[in-house]
Amino acid sequence: MYRSHVLVCGGTGCTSSGSQQIIDTLKREIKAAGLENEIEVVKTGCFGLCALGPIMIVYPEGTFYSMVQEKDIPEIVSEHLVKGRIVSRLVYDETVTENGIKSLQDTAFYSKQNRVALRNCGVISPENIEEYIGTGGYEALGKVLTEMTPDEVIQTILDSGLRGRGGGGFPTGMKWKLARNIVPNADQKYVCCNADEGDPGAFMDRSVLEGDPHVVLEAMAIAGYAIGANQGYIYVRAEYPIAVKRLEIAINQAREYGMLGKDIFGTGFDFDIGLRLGAGAFVCGEETALMTSIEGNRGEPRPRPPFPAEKGLFGKPTILNNVETYANIPRIILNGAEWFSSMGTEKSKGTKVFALGGKIKNTGLVEIPMGTTLRTVIEEIGGGIPNGKKFKAAQTGGPSGGCIPAEHYDIPIDYDNLISIGSMMGSGGLIVMDEDNCMVDIAKFFLAFTVDESCGKCTPCRIGTKRLYEMLDKITKGQGTLEDLDKIEELCYYIKNNSLCGLGQTAPNPVLSTLRYFRDEYIAHVVDKTCPAGVCKDLLKYSIDPDKCRGCTLCARKCPASAISGTVKQPHVIDQDKCVKCGACMETCKFGAISKN
Amino acid sequence: MAAKTCSIPFAGTAEQEARLKEIIASHKGDKGALMPVLQQAQEIYGYLPIEVQTIIATEMDIPLEKIYGVVTFYSQFSLNPKGKYTISVCLGTACYVKGSGDLFDELSAKLGISGGETTPDGKFSLVDCRCIGACGLAPVLTVNDDVYGRLTVDDLDGILEKYQD
Numbered sequence: 001m002y003r004s005h006v007l008v009c010g011g012t013g014c015t016s017s018g019s020q021q022i023i024d025t026l027k028r029e030i031k032a033a034g035l036e037n038e039i040e041v042v043k044t045g046c047f048g049l050c051a052l053g054p055i056m057i058v059y060p061e062g063t064f065y066s067m068v069q070e071k072d073i074p075e076i077v078s079e080h081l082v083k084g085r086i087v088s089r090l091v092y093d094e095t096v097t098e099n100g101i102k103s104l105q106d107t108a109f110y111s112k113q114n115r116v117a118l119r120n121c122g123v124i125s126p127e128n129i130e131e132y133i134g135t136g137g138y139e140a141l142g143k144v145l146t147e148m149t150p151d152e153v154i155q156t157i158l159d160s161g162l163r164g165r166g167g168g169g170f171p172t173g174m175k176w177k178l179a180r181n182i183v184p185n186a187d188q189k190y191v192c193c194n195a196d197e198g199d200p201g202a203f204m205d206r207s208v209l210e211g212d213p214h215v216v217l218e219a220m221a222i223a224g225y226a227i228g229a230n231q232g233y234i235y236v237r238a239e240y241p242i243a244v245k246r247l248e249i250a251i252n253q254a255r256e257y258g259m260l261g262k263d264i265f266g267t268g269f270d271f272d273i274g275l276r277l278g279a280g281a282f283v284c285g286e287e288t289a290l291m292t293s294i295e296g297n298r299g300e301p302r303p304r305p306p307f308p309a310e311k312g313l314f315g316k317p318t319i320l321n322n323v324e325t326y327a328n329i330p331r332i333i334l335n336g337a338e339w340f341s342s343m344g345t346e347k348s349k350g351t352k353v354f355a356l357g358g359k360i361k362n363t364g365l366v367e368i369p370m371g372t373t374l375r376t377v378i379e380e381i382g383g384g385i386p387n388g389k390k391f392k393a394a395q396t397g398g399p400s401g402g403c404i405p406a407e408h409y410d411i412p413i414d415y416d417n418l419i420s421i422g423s424m425m426g427s428g429g430l431i432v433m434d435e436d437n438c439m440v441d442i443a444k445f446f447l448a449f450t451v452d453e454s455c456g457k458c459t460p461c462r463i464g465t466k467r468l469y470e471m472l473d474k475i476t477k478g479q480g481t482l483e484d485l486d487k488i489e490e491l492c493y494y495i496k497n498n499s500l501c502g503l504g505q506t507a508p509n510p511v512l513s514t515l516r517y518f519r520d521e522y523i524a525h526v527v528d529k530t531c532p533a534g535v536c537k538d539l540l541k542y543s544i545d546p547d548k549c550r551g552c553t554l555c556a557r558k559c560p561a562s563a564i565s566g567t568v569k570q571p572h573v574i575d576q577d578k579c580v581k582c583g584a585c586m587e588t589c590k591f592g593a594i595s596k597n
Numbered sequence: 598m599a600a601k602t603c604s605i606p607f608a609g610t611a612e613q614e615a616r617l618k619e620i621i622a623s624h625k626g627d628k629g630a631l632m633p634v635l636q637q638a639q640e641i642y643g644y645l646p647i648e649v650q651t652i653i654a655t656e657m658d659i660p661l662e663k664i665y666g667v668v669t670f671y672s673q674f675s676l677n678p679k680g681k682y683t684i685s686v687c688l689g690t691a692c693y694v695k696g697s698g699d700l701f702d703e704l705s706a707k708l709g710i711s712g713g714e715t716t717p718d719g720k721f722s723l724v725d726c727r728c729i730g731a732c733g734l735a736p737v738l739t740v741n742d743d744v745y746g747r748l749t750v751d752d753l754d755g756i757l758e759k760y761q762d
Contacts, residue, residue: 013733016744050733200689203730238636238673239729276629277636279671282727296631297663298670314628357691357732364733395690431690445693449727455670 002040004081007057009122011046011210012203012242013364014053019043021070022054029077039081045211047122049109050364052092057104057122064104066092109362112381114343116351117165117204117327118367121211126246129253132214138259140330141218144225145267148333153226154180157329159337161349166194166285166322167397167426168502169348169415178309179227179319189229190313191220192320194290195236195243198282199398200449202429204353205323207365209236209243212327213250217260217273219326222333224271227319232273235290239280247275282399282453286501287320289455300457301501322427324353344370348414358395358431361386371412374404378432389434393517397426399446399453400506402513403439422513424506438535439518440525444472446510454503461504464495468511476536480526489515534596537581541597544585546571548593555585555594607648613641614652621656631659631667635674644675680715680722682760684708686738689728696749697736701725703750704738707757721760 008014008023026041047055052066056076063086065076072090079085086101094107104110115121124131132138144153158173179189193216197205209216220232236244251273254260262270276294283289284299291313293299312318328350332340341349348370354377357363361383368377374394378384385391393403402423404411411417415425433442447469456462471488474480492508499505515522524532531539544555544564549571556564556572563579566572574585586594620637624630634653639645645668654661668674686692686701701723705711708721715722731737734746738756745756 012730016731016734016737016746050731053733198727200693200728201691201732203728203732206730239726276632279632279636279673280727281671293632294629296629296667298666300670355691355732357735358694363691363735398690429690431694433694437694442694445690 002038004039005042005059006039006081007042007044007059007122009045009047009053009055010043010126010242011050011053011121011207012240013046013050014055015242017053018070019054022056022068022073025070025073026077029073030081033077033082035077035081042125043127044123045121045126046118046207046365048113048118048365048367049092049362051362061086061101062103063101064092064095065090108380108383109364109366112372112376113367114351114369115367116331116340116343117208117324117353118211118365119331120215121207121365124212126211126213127249129214129250129257129259132212133257136334137214137330138218140333141221141225141259142265144222144333145265145269150180150226150228153222153333156332156337157226160332160340161337161344161347162325162328162332162340163348163415164322165324165328165352165427167400167424169425172321172325175309175319175321176223176226178307179229179317182310183317186228186317188231188314188316189227190316190318191223191227191229191232192291192294192313192318193220193232193234193326194285194287194320194322195234195240196278196285196290197237197240197323197427198285198453199400199427199429201355201357201395201431202398202427203355204365204428206237206240206243207353208323208327209240210246213243213246214254214259215330216247216323216326217250217254219329220273221260221264221271222329223319223321223326225269227317229317229319230270230272232271233276233294233313234273235276235278235284235294237280238277244275244277251275281455282449283455283501283503286503289501290320291318298455300455301503303500324428345412345414345417347416352413352425352428354428354430356382356430356432359385359389359434359437360432368413370414373410373412375409377413377430378409382432385432385434389436392433392435392437393439395423395431395433395442395510396429397424397506397509398429399449400424400502400509401426402509403433403442403517405517407517422509422516424509436533436535438476438531438533439514439521440472440476440531441533441535443511443514444469444476447472447507450503450507454507458498458500458504460495460498461500461507464491464499465504465507467491468495468508472511475522475525476531477538478525478529478536480522482523482526485515485519485522485526530597540581541576542574542579542581542583542585542594543597544572544574545593545595548591550591550593552590554588554590558584558588560584607646609642609648616641617649617652618656621653631657631664635664635668639674644678646676677715678719681720682740683722683724684738684740685724685726685729687727687729687731687736688725689732691728691732692736695735697738699750700736700738700748700753703753707753721757 054068056065056068154176162172163169281299284293286301289299289301308318344350351367353367393405395403450465451469454461495508551569561578561580563575650664712725737746
């Protein structure tokens with residue numbers, strides 16, 4: 001028995017800011033203090049509050065230390081762990097109250113959340129199957145194999161109302177039912193997991209894999225039993241080395257404990273899982289492309305039908321679900337379909353994990369019941385926008401999604417509402433933008449992404465997105481015309497209607513949604529030749545206010561293009577022909593004399 | 598499209614080839630083994646020149662043009678050797694809205710190379726990468742396995758200085 005547990009986040013965010021060194025130092029210091037039999041250090045998955053990493057929690061008291069540095073460790077050990085005195089300067093300030101320390105669960109960041117898929121993230125060690133079993137892990141698999149028929153399993157998932165969390169929102173139970181029944185007497189079926197999380201700015205799936213890998217394995221085995229498959233594949237991005245490593249450990253442990261392999265729980269059910277690494281192609285997140293890639297080919301999509309449920313991997317009936325979808329399955333089996341469907345809105349049940357990023361105070365991972373408003377997510381959970389800036393838009397759905405402007409701040413987030421306002425749920429990236437972000441530039445940014453990632457198989461996507469990008473580029477350079485705006489819209493609909501797969505069909509969404517809500521910004525670029533947010537360099541002009549300039553010469557010395565001239569103590573001027581618009585002068589000026597417009 | 602052959606002469610050793618053949622043998626009978634084989638081959642050689650692709654084609658009995666097609670499809674596979682240090686600037690959305698585009702442009706100017714290129718002395722390669730998932734630290738770049746976060750353009754000189762050996 002340990003008297004105390006110290007949990008340190010080993011997710012990617014915290015690891016990037018040195019949490020592994022913190023763990024090593026902590027273990028060393030604890031040993032030096034002779035406490036190694038009293039205090040255990042646990043490396044967990046993501047706590048969610050990535051903005052404050054590296055994060056450490058000391059139990060049983062639940063003290064939440066944030067932004068811990070390696071040099072703080074000796075003090076934490078000698079003060080807190082030895083003497084029982086909390087190191088108050090490192091405690092997360094939201095948990096500090098007049099009467100002492102309040103629970104993390106009561107802070108604004110956590111109190112509105114409901115962790116189902118992330119239940120174990122930041123709680124257990126992902127590299128130890130016994131900790132997973134200790135929190136009820138593999139119980140659902142046991143229940144399914146010993147007490148339920150495959151049809152009962154599928155009915156439970158159908159009744160729960162669970163929809164695909166990868167973005168499409170297709171009912172999961174329906175997928176399973178099709179795969180079970182569509183090809184009678186199939187000799188081989190497959191269960192696949194889509195862990196090719198390619199949306200830039202989305203890291204929900206990686207956090208589940210890093211923090212709770214066994215939940216995915218358990219759910220895949222349940223799916224295997226339900227549809228009649230005995231082989232699974234997880235297709236995971238090679239860019240996620242920590243997730244890959246923990247999955248490897250988890251699969252080996254599960255085999256060792258008899259949770260995978262032959263004759264699971266002595267029921268005669270066989271199921272095993274193989275790992276396949278992606279190689280950096282966004283299109284492989286599309287289901288048919290993913291399967292072609294597992295087969296060892298160029299990851300190009302193919303037309304549907306036939307759907308994977310009928311003809312999928314290696315031509316056999318296959319189901320493919322996303323990581324977060326799987327993470328919900330064992331809880332649904334154990335707690336029942338009604339428990340799950342009691343959360344959320346009429347057509348979107350349960351919770352959704354979002355990766356909050358961009359211009360927001362609490363960047364990190366949050367799980368909220370469907371139907372929570374954007375305002376709650378950004379203002380209350382996310383802590384609002386830093387530096388007193390104004391909210392402009394939130395981007396969901398990555399390169400396939402759209403922007404949600406301030407006028408829809410109070411819309412309850414669910415699949416259908418987001419589609420009705422021209423965005424989509426997507427896999428869960430939620431990037432907040434403030435007044436300093438140019439919406440034309442953002443649309444161009446996403447198009448550059450799709451141009452780069454288009455696989456080239458079908459013409460509307462390969463050539464259409466490129467032409468679309470060129471027109472946007474023209475606009476950001478101040479060379480666009482109003483006619484271009486009409487052409488852009490026409491081309492958008494053409495690409496949407498004629499592309500082969502989801503990548504092309506959704507690629508124009510960022511353009512259409514910014515055109516819908518921020519048309520005035522496009523007009524400003526085209527007609528007035530200005531960028532209201534001050535982002536598009538070709539449209540910017542830096543100038544010095546002669547009344548404010550003291551002639552200190554600092555800007556002239558800093559300018560890399562020698563574009564600023566003037567004599568000491570006299571107002572300086574910028575030569576617009578030489579200016580490269582880097583903004584160095586504006587940052588240097590101590591008197592606020594330089595402005596851009 | 599990248600040139601089929603690499604301008605730098607191939608310098609594979611017999612030992613590397615033996616390791617590659619071992620790996621291919623261990624995947625015998627595996628369905629869809631080409632991707633894992635290519636990934637491990639790149640770990641051995643650091644890149645996948647046409648000579649390595651030819652070995653794989655012969656050993657696995659897969660047409661060379663199919664292998665070349667797969668290699669050029671995925672951005673992870675490289676036909677050219679990488680520099681000693683690969684600097685990857687995250688151009689994912691969360692980093693981009695926080696200014697990673699400026700970091701990339703500045704590095705490109707400082708190193709005198711554009712994305713995907715390597716400096717003539719073979720020291721630095723510059724690439725843009727999609728989200729590495731450390732969005733809480735945006736904007737982020739990595740140098741080989743080291744991660745640097747919450748960056749501004751002014752931090753870049755200090756980072757480059759650490760890799761002068």
